[in-house]
Amino acid sequence: MNSVTGNRRRRAKAVPVCVRVARRRRAYLFLVILFVWCLFLVTKVRGSFTYAKAPATTLHYEQVEIAEGDTLDSIARTYCSQPYDYASFKRDVVRVNQLKSENYIHSGAYLVVPVYE
Secondary structure (H helix, E strand, C coil), X not given: CHHHHHHHHHHHHHCCHHHHHHHXXXXXXXXXXXXXXXXXXXXXXXXXXXXXXXXXXXXXXXXXXXXXXXCXXXXXXXXXXXXXXXXXXXXXXHHHCCCCCCCCCCCCCEEEEEEEC
């Protein structure tokens, strides 16, 4: 048994030093290339998150004349855009125009309506 382990030790030592150094250098080179590649991927992913911006939306108010038969629902369907849902749009119209209720709009009057672009 002792001779078998002795042979293994001799075989491991039989590898020249220059071969072991070359293997070690290849391993280090592989690790460096892997590190640079991972760094590249991280910066690409991070860059895609930092430069991905939401579409520019600005809020401004338009004055709208109420036609015969218009309701606040029909005005909301016409002027309500992305950041709003109909309920919050109608609440804002009631608040901005200081209306008592959604039902108190009359034809010929004007409403100030929030519009996103």
